[in-house]
Amino acid sequence: MNMEIRHLAYYALSSMREGNQIEVSIPYTISGTNVPVFLNFNDIYEFINFQEISATCILVYLRYLEELCDINGQAEKFVLLSPTLISPVRTDNPDAGLRERADALIAFLCGTPKG
DSSP: OOHHHHHHHHHHHHTOOTTOEEEEEEOHHHHSSOEEEEEEHHHHHHHHTTOOOOHHHHHHHHHHHHHHHHHTTOGGGOOOOOHHHHTTOOOSOTTOOHHHHHHHHHHHHHTOOOO
């Protein structure tokens, strides 16, 4: 795990008490809408101790990666998406190849009907 993230997680955990939560905004580019997610004490504790992590931790990590790409001038090379946006993407063919699935995902994200 990136040491910077681990230090941030320790800082968040040390400033929280059980039952507290931290609000983190997730941008439209990742989640499809501008809504906050809430990390609670248990999310951060499990993250630090390499236990099973929550979807919220994954979204916050995606946000971190997106910001890192932006800082390093790599933002145009990568698209980071919430897994919840990808799961509803379906194709007419269950054995669809990678290109057909990618086209279906693009159509879904752009809000255009496939076909």
